[in-house]
Amino acid sequence: MRARRGWAWLWLFFGFLYFFIPLLGTFIFSLHGKRGVLSFAAYHRVFSDPQFLETFGFSLQMAVLTIIVGLCLIIPTVIWIHLRAPWAKPVVETFSLLPFVIPPIVLVFGLIRMYSSPPFQLVSSRLLLVAGYVVLSFPYIYRSVDAGLRAIDLRGLTEAAQSLGASWGTIMFKVVLPNMRVSLLSAAFLTFSIVIGELTLAVMLAWPAFGPYMALVGRDLAYEPAALAILSFLLTWGLIGLIQFASRRMAGSALGGTH
Amino acid sequence: MTSIPAGQRGARIARPSSSKRPWLGIVPFALFALAFMILPAGSLLVGSFQDAEGAFTLGNIAHLFRPDILKCYLVTIEVSAVTAVAGGLFGLLLAFSVTLGGLPKGIRSGLLTFSGVASNFAGVPLAFAFIATMGRVGMVTVVLKTVFGINLYEHGFNLYSFWGLCLTYLYFQLPLMVLIITPALDGMKKEWREASESLGASKTQYWLHIGLPILAPPLLSCMILLFGNAFGAYATAYALTGGMLQLVPILIGAQIQGDVLHDPNLGYALAFGMVVVMTTCILAYTALQKRASRWLR
Amino acid sequence: MAFLELNGVVKRFGKNAVVDGFSLDVEEGEFVSFLGGSGCGKTTTLRMIAGFETPTEGSIRINGDEIANVPPNKRGVGMVFQNYALFPNMTVRKNIEFGLKVAKWRPVEIAKRIEEMLSLIHMEELGDRYPHQMSGGQQQRASLARALAVRPKVLLLDEPLSALDAKIRAMLRTEIRVIQKQTGITTIYVTHDQEEALSLSDRIVVMQSGKIEQVGTPFEIYNRPATPFVASFIGNLNILEATVVDAGLGLLSVEGQKVFAAGPVTGGPSVKLSLRPEMLSLEPGAPEANALAGTLDSVVFLGSIVRLGIGVGTREIFLDRFNAPHLALPAVGSRVSVAFPRQACLVTASDAPLVGLGAVHAKAV
Numbered sequence: 001m002r003a004r005r006g007w008a009w010l011w012l013f014f015g016f017l018y019f020f021i022p023l024l025g026t027f028i029f030s031l032h033g034k035r036g037v038l039s040f041a042a043y044h045r046v047f048s049d050p051q052f053l054e055t056f057g058f059s060l061q062m063a064v065l066t067i068i069v070g071l072c073l074i075i076p077t078v079i080w081i082h083l084r085a086p087w088a089k090p091v092v093e094t095f096s097l098l099p100f101v102i103p104p105i106v107l108v109f110g111l112i113r114m115y116s117s118p119p120f121q122l123v124s125s126r127l128l129l130v131a132g133y134v135v136l137s138f139p140y141i142y143r144s145v146d147a148g149l150r151a152i153d154l155r156g157l158t159e160a161a162q163s164l165g166a167s168w169g170t171i172m173f174k175v176v177l178p179n180m181r182v183s184l185l186s187a188a189f190l191t192f193s194i195v196i197g198e199l200t201l202a203v204m205l206a207w208p209a210f211g212p213y214m215a216l217v218g219r220d221l222a223y224e225p226a227a228l229a230i231l232s233f234l235l236t237w238g239l240i241g242l243i244q245f246a247s248r249r250m251a252g253s254a255l256g257g258t259h
Numbered sequence: 260m261t262s263i264p265a266g267q268r269g270a271r272i273a274r275p276s277s278s279k280r281p282w283l284g285i286v287p288f289a290l291f292a293l294a295f296m297i298l299p300a301g302s303l304l305v306g307s308f309q310d311a312e313g314a315f316t317l318g319n320i321a322h323l324f325r326p327d328i329l330k331c332y333l334v335t336i337e338v339s340a341v342t343a344v345a346g347g348l349f350g351l352l353l354a355f356s357v358t359l360g361g362l363p364k365g366i367r368s369g370l371l372t373f374s375g376v377a378s379n380f381a382g383v384p385l386a387f388a389f390i391a392t393m394g395r396v397g398m399v400t401v402v403l404k405t406v407f408g409i410n411l412y413e414h415g416f417n418l419y420s421f422w423g424l425c426l427t428y429l430y431f432q433l434p435l436m437v438l439i440i441t442p443a444l445d446g447m448k449k450e451w452r453e454a455s456e457s458l459g460a461s462k463t464q465y466w467l468h469i470g471l472p473i474l475a476p477p478l479l480s481c482m483i484l485l486f487g488n489a490f491g492a493y494a495t496a497y498a499l500t501g502g503m504l505q506l507v508p509i510l511i512g513a514q515i516q517g518d519v520l521h522d523p524n525l526g527y528a529l530a531f532g533m534v535v536v537m538t539t540c541i542l543a544y545t546a547l548q549k550r551a552s553r554w555l556r
Numbered sequence: 557m558a559f560l561e562l563n564g565v566v567k568r569f570g571k572n573a574v575v576d577g578f579s580l581d582v583e584e585g586e587f588v589s590f591l592g593g594s595g596c597g598k599t600t601t602l603r604m605i606a607g608f609e610t611p612t613e614g615s616i617r618i619n620g621d622e623i624a625n626v627p628p629n630k631r632g633v634g635m636v637f638q639n640y641a642l643f644p645n646m647t648v649r650k651n652i653e654f655g656l657k658v659a660k661w662r663p664v665e666i667a668k669r670i671e672e673m674l675s676l677i678h679m680e681e682l683g684d685r686y687p688h689q690m691s692g693g694q695q696q697r698a699s700l701a702r703a704l705a706v707r708p709k710v711l712l713l714d715e716p717l718s719a720l721d722a723k724i725r726a727m728l729r730t731e732i733r734v735i736q737k738q739t740g741i742t743t744i745y746v747t748h749d750q751e752e753a754l755s756l757s758d759r760i761v762v763m764q765s766g767k768i769e770q771v772g773t774p775f776e777i778y779n780r781p782a783t784p785f786v787a788s789f790i791g792n793l794n795i796l797e798a799t800v801v802d803a804g805l806g807l808l809s810v811e812g813q814k815v816f817a818a819g820p821v822t823g824g825p826s827v828k829l830s831l832r833p834e835m836l837s838l839e840p841g842a843p844e845a846n847a848l849a850g851t852l853d854s855v856v857f858l859g860s861i862v863r864l865g866i867g868v869g870t871r872e873i874f875l876d877r878f879n880a881p882h883l884a885l886p887a888v889g890s891r892v893s894v895a896f897p898r899q900a901c902l903v904t905a906s907d908a909p910l911v912g913l914g915a916v917h918a919k920a921v
Contacts, residue, residue, distance in 0.1 A: 008360025011352045012370075015433070019377060022430065025392030025399050073291055080284030088285050095292055101537040102300050103491025105508045106530045109515055110299025113306055113527070131295045190379075199382050199494035204515050214383045215498055218390075226391040232384035240376045450641035453608055454699075456628040457635040458655030458706060468654070472645045553688050554644035 023233065030226035042223040046231070055213035056196075062126070062209065063195040066133040067188045070141045073134065078145045079176065082154045096139040104136060104200040112204065123205070132201045137191040144190065148183025152176070186243040193236045300534065306527035319528035328510075328525075332532070335507040338421065339489035342428040347482035349429075350436025358444040371441065374434035381431045382494035389427045389499065393418045419500050427499055428492065432485050439484065443477035446555030473554055480547035487540035491533065507533055557620055559584035559742050560605070560710055565614035567600055567766075574600050576766040578614070582744070587736055589745045589753040592763035593789075598746045601763075602712050605744065607631050618709055634708030634741075638715045640695040642687040648674070648698045649683040655706040673701040676735060693724040700732065704739060711736070711743045717752065729756060750790050754778065762786050784904045787830060794831045794873040798903075800824030808903070811869025815846045818898040823905035830902040833863065833876035838886070841895035848873075848894045852886050866894055 033042030046052055081088050102110070111132055115122040122128040154176065161171045177184070202209035214232075218225040310316040322328060357367040392399050395412060403409045417423055447470070455465040493508040502509050507529060514526025558581035567575040575597040582588050590598035603609045605616060607628030616624050623631050642651050652673050656666045674680045677697040687695055696716055703711060716732070717725040733756050736743050747753055753760050754774040762769040762777060762785075769789075770782040781787035788795075798808040798815065803824050806817035810829055821827060841847070853872065854865035862883065864875040875894060886892055 004359075005361045008356035008362050011349075011356045011360075012362065012366065015349070015353045015370075018433070019373070019430070021399060022388045022392045025397060026388040029391035029398050073288060077285065077288040085281045085285060088282075092285075092288065095296065097541055098292075098296050100487060100491075101541055102296065102534060103493070103508070103537065105491065105493040105511050105515075106303065106533055107296075107299065109511060109526060109530050110301075110303045111295065112515065113523075114299045114302045131291075134291070135295050193379055197382055197384060199497070200512075204512070211383055211494070214387070218383065218387055218498060219501075222396075225387040229384040229387035229391065233380055233388070236380055237376050240379060241372060245372065448639065448641060450637045450639060451643060453606075453628070454635065454637065454641040454643070454702075455654070456608075457606060457631075457633060457703070457708075457712075459629050459632075459658045460654070461629060464658060469643050469645065473643075 023230075026226050026229050026233075030223055030230050033223045033227070042227040043231075046217075046224050046227050051213055055208050055210045058208055059196050059198075059202075059210035062129060062133060062207075063192045065126075065130045066137060066195050067191050069130055070134045070137055070191060071145075071184065071187065074138070074141050075145055075177075078142065078149060079154065079172075082149055083158065092142070096142045099136055099139055104132075104198075105204075107132060107135060108201050108204040126207075129201060129205055129207055132205075133191075133195050133198065136198070136201070137194050140190040140194070141187040144183040144187035145180070148180040148186075149176075151183075152179045182243075189239040189243045193239050196235065197232055303527050303530045303534070306524060307531040309527075310524060319524045322522075322525050323528050323532055327505075328529070331505045331507055331510055334421065334505055335490060338425055338428065338506065339486045341425050342432045342489045343482045343486040345425070346429050346432030346436050346485050347478065350433045350481075351440055351478060353433065354437045354440045354444055358441060359447065370437065374437045377434040378431050378438060381492070383498040385427060385430055386495055386498035389418060389423070389430075393423070393426070419503065421504065424496060424499060424504060427495060428489050431495075432489060435488060436481055436485060439481045440477060443474065443481075443551060443555055447473065476547045477551040477555070480544045480551065483540050483544045483547070487537050487544075490536055490540075558582055559586075559619060560744075561615075561617040562601070562605070563615045563617070565601065565604060565611045565616060567597070567604060567609060568612045574766050575604070575611075578766075578768060580761060580768070580771065582742060584742050585740045587733070587743045587745065587756060587758045589747060589757040589760045590763055591747060591750060591753040591760050591789075592769075593748060595765075596763040597766040598761075598763050599714055602714055602744060602746045605710065606633050606635050606712050632706075632709045634703035634706065634711045636696070636699050636703050636711070636713045636716045638718050640687070640692070640699045640719075642695055642699055642702070644687050647684045647686055648679065648690075648701075651687075651698060652702045652705045655702065659706055669705055673705050676704070676738070677701045677731075691724075692720045693728055696720065696728060697731070700735065704735070704741070709742065711741045713743065713745045715746055715748065717747075717749075725752075732756070754790075762789065764789075781902070787902055787904070792833050792874070792876075793902075794833060794836075796829045796831070796868075796871055796873065797906075798827050798829040800827060806898075806903075810848065811871060813848055813868070815848070815901065816844075816898050817901040817903050821903045823903070826906040828904045828906055830904065831873065831896060831900055833874045835896050835900035836873070836875040837877070837895050838864075838875070838892055839895065840893070841897060845895050845897050846901070848896075850892060850894060852888055852890055852892050855885060855888060866892060868894070 028038075030042050031038040031040065033039060033045065077092065081092060099107070111128060112123055114120065115128055157175055157179070158171055161175050166175070197211055197214070198209065199211035199215060202211045203215070214225070214228050217228060307319050308315055308317065310318060323332075353370065356362060357370050389397075391397055393411075393416075394400065395418075397418070400411050403411055418426075451469055451473075452465055455469055460468075491508060493512060496504060496506050496509055497512065500509075502513065511526055511529050511533070514523055514529065560580075560582040562578055562580045565575060565578040566573060578597070578601055580588075590601060592598050600609060604611050604624075607623070607626065611624055614624075615622055618631070618633075642648075643654065646654065649670055652670050653666055656669060661669070670683070671680075674683050677700060679694065679697060679701075682690065682694060682698075685694075687698075690698070700716075713732070717728055720728065729752055745753070745756060754777075757774060759771060759773055760777050761771050764785050770777060770786045772780075772782075777786060778790055781790065787793060796810050798810045800821060801807040801809050801814075803822065804820050806819050806821050808815045808817060808821070808827065808829060815829065817829075848868050850866040850868035850873070852864060853867045856863045856865070857879070860879050861876050862879050862885075864877070864885070866873055866875060873894070
């Protein structure tokens with residue numbers, strides 16, 4: 001066992017190096033904003049760029065819309081499946097694999113082709129972007145909600161509430177949803193982190209989102225991209241670290257992301 | 260409180276599940292999936308068999324076998340295969356070290372939490388991070404040059420190339436592997452090892468006859484998943500190489516945005532080809548996982 | 557020289573001694589059980605014999621050879637685990653074959669041995685099944701066959717029946733003993749179930765907190781418990797408070813009534829009197845037997861046993877008797893007299909930790 005532990009520490013060390021050095025390097029690089037001295041000048045410039053606020057605000061809006069639409073669409077569906085249509089579960093689960101089979105670049109292509117011409121000319125509507133984002137974050141929302149419902153024994157709770165005379169509204173808002181706080185937060189944060197930095201859909205559908213803004217910055221400037229990368233990582237880390245910590249008590253962990 | 264029979268109180272009370280129209284609740288989701296997943300994919304499928312006037316043709320599919328397109332597929336497959344195998348093996352080693360390797364529990368949860376974050380840290384920020392670290396004036400490049408006297412780029416390393424892209428992709432492939440293979444490693448019962456020892460087997464014999472055969476299906480299936488993950492990746496490649504490296508997703512993106520060789524029907528065929536590749540991956544993954552779950556439960 | 561010798565074996569994790577001075581001699585062909593609650597050290601001791609833990613102090617010898625520093629795969633010790641631990645990627649045949657191949661038996665011998673083993677466990681037709689295609693009982697039998705195939709010197713079983721349901725457990729228990737007698741292999745059996753230990757073993761080692769409380773035959777352990785722990789751990793006990801009236805005569809006063817112990821008593825003036833429920837009777841006993849007057853409070857039907865709850869003064873004692881279809885019992889509430897021989901009295905010091913009927917069932921925890 002001793003020898004095995006030695007190897008284990010070794011691989012961990014290499015892993016640590018590989019993951020940590022880029023982060024450290026990026027951070028130090030981002031402090032080179034002003035010549036000759038380490039400072040947060042690059043960060044200042046980023047924050048004072050009006051485009052930064054505009055595009056971040058836009059993506060923020062989109063993220064919130066996506067969360068709302070996604071949750072409103074998926075929560076009732078999953079609850080329905082749990083309670084009345086368990087046969088539909090494999091079907092819906094297969095759909096949660098679709099965003100892997102249809103990567104964002106292919107999805108956006110298909111969306112453009114279908115919705116560029118009448119009668120459904122949605123291609124320049126924000127609706128389409130939100131719809132696309134909902135598709136991208138669907139697997140994560142579904143998995144969070146499903147895990148949350150399984151953990152609270154949905155059927156047991158609703159039957160108990162029914163036998164006490166509760167209406168569906170009461171059951172939903174006073175019994176089920178409050179018990180799903182962690183998984184709802186998890187779904188929301190995951191969706192948020194996916195939408196904020198998303199590039200493919202935003203570029204192809206030509207929206208002034210945060211992702212394309214970052215790509216633009218990368219083309220023209222040197223140190224600001226590094227600052228953006230650090231900010232982005234902190235944001236993602238903060239959100240996901242929080243929910244990983246909170247949801248470690250529940251089954252189901254986040255997988256992959258959009259690239 | 261006087262008890263009132265459930266049926267008498269009024270229409271507000273939630274009744275127990277009735278079997279009337281159990282498909283009703285699925286309708287909103289089904290419509291959404293249809294409108295924004297199935298039909299768009301279907302329209303790509305249709306488009307790949309149409310020419311510019313809309314007539315049926317197999318020409319686009321034929322174009323997929325053009326040398327330059329084939330080369331594109333080849334490069335994409337190579338990148339995906341390299342990062343799948345490398346990410347798979349190193350991810351396995353990392354996951355192994357925190358499960359069967361006997362490290363403290365805190366390290367394990369730390370690694371898993373980090374993997375959850377890192378597997379999402381892709382696209383533009385990741386590309387920037389690697390440019391800032393390993394680019395021509397990246398921190399590591401500079402440190403190697405000034406402190407150790409090693410000039411990376413003179414030795415042939417180039418971040419904006421095939422190997423640079425692979426190195427960058429590993430940053431989200433590795434954590435993904437760690438996340439998906441850890442449950443399989445947890446399922447390896449320590450009693451199997453002990454039983455084999457009590458029967459006289461050495462460590463090598465255990466791994467050769469028992470350990471690896473049991474781990475092979477989940478290992479393989481995870482690598483296939485990693486392959487698909489890299490194959491469909493667009494944002495990271497775009498942000499890193501700016502379209503210089505000819506990958507299938509980049510090519511599709513170029514068709515969408517209308518480049519010099521603008522041929523949307525070819526684009527549809529490319530997209531269709533990509534969906535075929537991804538579907539194969541997911542089918543292989545599911546089949547292997549079924550086998551794995553039988554043994555590791 | 558005994559076949560398996562453990563001498564002053566100690567296992568410490570940090571400052572905590574999980575096994576504290578374990579010494580035991582096991583003869584060849586003996587079936588010895590380690591019996592105790594969780595955390596008593598029985599599994600750790602077993603794992604030290606197997607080689608999966610190393611003793612902090614002490615020695616372990618098989619047939620005279622010190623094995624404490626021999627790696628587990630060279631000890632010639634067979635092990636059967638609680639969760640069967642069959643290799644999932646192999647059929648029953650291949651599982652049994654594994655140890656034989658490692659030991660480099662000739663193919664002809666291997667084939668013969670596999671058939672021998674399959675018929676030993678009565679699974680001749682199931683040889684080509686995979687573990688996930690078999691029930692728990694079948695898997696455990698296969699696991700036993702796999703361990704025995706290579707003719708180990710000692711067979712170790714770590715709570716092999718805990719994961720099975722009651723009916724299968726009873727059946728498999730007998731099978732294990734039959735096979736053990738047939739093969740004559742020295743066996744150590746770890747369990748927390750006293751019924752298993754009592755019915756299977758040549759000798760039982762009762763353990764608590766890493767120490768041996770008593771070693772003896774099942775009869776000895778049950779009828780002549782050496783310590784209060786053994787008395788309360790095995791079987792059921794009625795525990796009554798008693799005051800010593802005459803220590804030399806063994807005369808006690810229980811709930812104001814006279815009770816004679818089998819001999820002089822020590823540890824007075826207050827002691828605990830423990831009585832096994834099956835030693836009590838409603839029929840009058842011999843002239844020199846004891847008798848306690850009480851009221852019949854309850855009759856509980858437990859299957860083959862009928863348990864009568866009898867109030868004696870302020871305490872409740874339980875009397876077990878065999879069920880019979882034409883059982884004639886006094887009416888609940890009537891006065892009864894409970895008789896028991898002097899030899900049935902177990903007298904212990906007042907502060908000895910005992911768990912009896914009435915509060916918590918005094919079976920193994």
